[in-house]
Amino acid sequence: MNLLRIGEMAKLNKISVQTLHYYEKIGLLKPQVVDTESGYRYYHVRQCATLDLIGYMKLLGMSLTQIKQLFEKNDVSLIRENIASQLNWIEEQKEKLQQMERGVRRFQFSLKEFEETSQSREVELLTFPERKIFCYDGKQDIYQGSIETYEYIIRELKDQARLKHLPMIYFCNVGSVIRQDNIQSRNFFSSEIFVFVDDEFPNAPEVKVVPAGTYVCLSFRGEDGFANELDYAKILLDYVDKHGYSISGDYLCEVVAELPVYDTEARGMFIRIQVPVINA
Amino acid sequence: MNLLRIGEMAKLNKISVQTLHYYEKIGLLKPQVVDTESGYRYYHVRQCATLDLIGYMKLLGMSLTQIKQLFEKNDVSLIRENIASQLNWIEEQKEKLQQMERGVRRFQFSLKEFEETSQSREVELLTFPERKIFCYDGKQDIYQGSIETYEYIIRELKDQARLKHLPMIYFCNVGSVIRQDNIQSRNFFSSEIFVFVDDEFPNAPEVKVVPAGTYVCLSFRGEDGFANELDYAKILLDYVDKHGYSISGDYLCEVVAELPVYDTEARGMFIRIQVPVINA
C-alpha cells in the first residue's frame, strides 16, 4: 500500500513533523489513514503531490488560508483571481522594498556625512545641485516657541505629507527655512519647515525648488533641539561678511542625521546650516 | 509641563494606544510619568522624537528588537553595521520577490495555455525556440513503475535541484524524456525527468538544451498520473507517420499546469506531449 509514517513523509518532503501536524490541524492535508488505537498517522506517497502544490503556492507568496480555499473551491477562475491579486501584492511589496532601500541609502549617506564632518566644525564652501523640498508653514516662529512648538509643527508637516502621499521615508532629514530678506536683516524668524524629496517627486504647491549654487555651510551637533543654532548662525554670517560674500537666497537649517540617542529622549541630531552666496 | 495622556500621544503620532502599551511592555519607550495611584501614563511631547525614530527605523525594515538594541547601545558603528546588514536583507527580499513574480507569471502562463487548449485535444504543429531543461536520471523506467516510483523520482530530482541551488519556483512544470532512438522504435522507456529553467540559468552537467524547431504536440488531461499518456502518444506518432514527418529528436512529456485538485489527492495535471519533426 506504500503508506508512510509521518516522519518518513516529513523527511521525504524536507519538512518537519510539526508542519504536517499543523497542516492536518488547519484541514489542509489529512493523512490517508489514521490508526484509531495508536493515533498514528499514515500518509500515501501520492499525497506528496499535495505537499508539492502547497510548497509551490507558498513560494508564490500565498498564505495557507488562501491555498486551502483554492483546494476546497477547486475553481479555475478563483485561481485566476488569486494569481492576479498575487501580482498586485508582489508589486506593492516591491515598491515598499524599493522605498526601504532608498531610505536606508539615504540614512547611510547621512551617517557618512555625520562622521566625516562632525570633527571639523568649521565653515566651508559647498556647491549643491538643485534640490527639491516639501514645505509646510506652521505660521509660528519656531525660534520663539519652545521645543514643544517645534514638535507640534513637525506633526503638522507629517499630516500634510500623509495627505499628499509623501512616503514617510523622507522624514530623516527635516529642516527649516529663514527667508532671504529676514536673514539679510539678521531677523531670525522661521515658520516654515521642510523635508528634502527626490527630484522625481511630482510638483505640487508645497514642493519648492532650492536653486543650485555655492553655499556657505557649517555643521554642528544640535543641543536640546535647536537651542544652539543661533550661535552657529552668527559664526556663519560673520564668515559671509568677512569674505565679502553677499547672501543670494534663503537660509536653510537641515538635520543631516538623527541618531537614536535614548538617554535624553530628545532628538540626537546633527545639524547643517547653509546660506547661498555670490561674490559681492 | 506639556504632558500628554496616552490617547493624545497616540493621536498625535497616528498610532494606537495599544502600540504605546506594547512599546512600554517591551521596554522601547516608557512614558515620562506614570501616576502611581491611577496607573495613568503621561508622555512628554519630546518623546514624539523617539516615536519618529522608531517609525522611521521600522520603515527601514528593522525589527523592534533591533531598534531597541540601537537605542540601548547608542553606538554609531553598531548603527553602521545594522545599516549594512539591512541592505543585504533588503537585497535578499527583493530577490525573493523577483522569483515570486517570475513564478506567478509562469503559473499564469500555464493557466492560460491550459484554458486555451484544454478544449481542442487535437494534434497541432508548434514551433518552439531553444529551451533549457534541468535533468535527472532516476535509472528506472517510469512507465514500468507505479505512480509511487514516479513520486520518489521527483523527490530525487528535487534533492538534486536543491543541491544545485535551483529555486523551487521552477517546479510547476515537471516533465519526462524519451530519447530519440527509443521513441523511433516505439520503445516507451523513460528514466529521465526534468524541469524547464530560464535561459539565464548557468550551465551545468544537468542542464541540457532542447533544440528549437517544429514540434508535433498534443495536450490532454492526465488521469491517475500519466496512466493515459501512452494512448495519446500513439495518436501523436500516428499523426507523424500519416503526414510523412520524421522524428528529429527526443520526445517530451511536460506537465503544462498542475492545478489544486483536492478530492483525489493525486496530481491534477494538464499534460502536453511533443516530439520534434522534419519533413522526411
Place this chain on the structure above:
DNA sequence: TATAAACTCTATTGTAGCTATAGGGTCAAG
C-alpha cells in the same frame, strides 16, 4: 519474549507586532 532505540502521540508555549476585546477604574465638564 524482553528490552532498548527510535518513533509517535497530545498538549502547551513561544515567536512579532500588534488588534480587539472584557470588565473595571478615573477624569473633566456640566
Place this chain on the structure above:
DNA sequence: CTTGACCCTATAGCTACAATAGAGTTTATA
C-alpha cells in the same frame, strides 16, 4: 453628582510553524 470620555489590566487572536514535556507505540535486536 452624574455623564461621557477616557484610562487601566488582562486576555485572546492573528501566521506558520518550532520547541518542548510526558506518555505511548513500533521495530529491531538479544
